[in-house]
Amino acid sequence: MAVIEARGLAKTYGGRRVVSDFAMTVSPGDIYGFVGKNGAGKTTVMKMICGEVTPTAGEVVLFGGASEGGARRIGVLIEQPGLLPGLTAYENVMAKALAFGLVDAKERCAEVLRLVGLDGTGRKKAKGFSLGMKQRLGLALALLGNPDVLLLDEPFNGLDPEGTRALRNLIVRLNETLGVTVVVSSHVLDQLDRFATRYGVIANGHMVRQMTAEEVAAECATSLRVRTADAARDLALLEEAFPAARFTAYPDGSLVVGGVYDAENIARTLRDNGAVVLEFSQETRDIEDYFVALMEGGRHV
Known part of the structure; x- marks a missing residue:
């Protein structure tokens, strides 16, 4: 209650x-x-x-x-x-x-x-x-x-x-x-x-x-940013290979990977399937930036 x-x-x-x-x-x-x-x-x-x-x-x-x-x-x-x-x-x-x-x-x-x-x-x-x-x-x-x-x-x-x-x-x-x-x-x-x-x-x-608090921590946890020459194909490939991971696609063709994932295995999977990788980096979201985005009216966070 x-x-x-x-x-x-x-x-x-x-x-x-x-x-x-x-x-x-x-x-x-x-x-x-x-x-x-x-x-x-x-x-x-x-x-x-x-x-x-x-x-x-x-x-x-x-x-x-x-x-x-x-x-x-x-x-x-x-x-x-x-x-x-x-x-x-x-x-x-x-x-x-x-x-x-x-x-x-x-x-x-x-x-x-x-x-x-x-x-x-x-x-x-x-x-x-x-x-x-x-x-x-x-x-x-x-x-x-x-x-x-x-x-x-x-x-x-x-x-x-x-x-x-x-x-x-x-x-x-x-x-x-x-x-x-x-x-x-x-x-x-x-x-x-x-x-x-x-x-x-x-x-x-x-x-x-x-x-x-756990959900906030998960939202702000270290994530992986991947940009390839064929984002649509590679997104489908990664989603099938890593069902426990969470993938978010952005207009610039990049993918942000959260949830449960292994960066080394993702890199290997892309390489083995001939993906042309343009960007591959890890980033941690700042909790203050996360809340400020929400406080400014709930724009995409």
């Missing part, structure tokens, strides 16, 4: 449609990298998922049931965390715990501050926190209700490398030790590539593609 399923979502502001016919599926245990350029619609989608924004069309189904009930099981950190600058970390989370009516407020506040590494901040006010500390305090607030799912919108924005690494490790720890499903929206690909288990790419308000 999906923990989040968006079906035909659309949102219009002032006559301008910012999300259209959007579909998304997040499974239990995912660290779901929600990828898109600034302005692509990521934040609007996340606000519709958590119930902060009402869709113009479509629906969000949480935990297999109505979105109204499931929304209480989601912790949210969207845009800037809503902190009370004149209060300490503990006072901030306690204020929200009391608003929630938590019966074990003291214990729960101490626990979430320990989880995010802010249990030693003492009487320091939130206004004096670094950006990374504010992000972690925002995450503590999102964790207060013991959520099954976390929605984190661009959590790495403005963080230095140390703060980014600490927050990334924390997200992984929450996922692995507490079983929290995490949706992280970002355009910072080199961070998502380090820990996401699944991806969704949005462009111009549309979901372009969803895939696992």
Whole structure:
């Protein structure tokens, strides 16, 4: 059962449609990298998922049931965390715990501050926190209700490398030790590539593609480029000889070979069958180029 399923979502502001016919599926245990350029619609989608924004069309189904009930099981950190600058970390989370009516407020506040590494901040006010500390305090607030799912919108924005690494490790720890499903929206690909288990790419308000980390790795794995004098004949020859390989033909007459293949055997097969080889090279696709192509509207990748 999906923990989040968006079906035909659309949102219009002032006559301008910012999300259209959007579909998304997040499974239990995912660290779901929600990828898109600034302005692509990521934040609007996340606000519709958590119930902060009402869709113009479509629906969000949480935990297999109505979105109204499931929304209480989601912790949210969207845009800037809503902190009370004149209060300490503990006072901030306690204020929200009391608003929630938590019966074990003291214990729960101490626990979430320990989880995010802010249990030693003492009487320091939130206004004096670094950006990374504010992000972690925002995450503590999102964790207060013991959520099954976390929605984190661009959590790495403005963080230095140390703060980014600490927050990334924390997200992984929450996922692995507490079983929290995490949706992280970002355009910072080199961070998502380090820990996401699944991806969704949005462009111009549309979901372009969803895939696992393994599928992305396979798409970007080392491939073989072959160009011969008779591409059509040689493509048929290679497809028959190497059924486990994946062949893509391009207008310039070249073939890109992926999947399971052996470059030496392919070269030998071409030579033994009299092929005139014009190009034979191996290349590795850059993961950033791969995602940028998708984010630019899903052109051929």
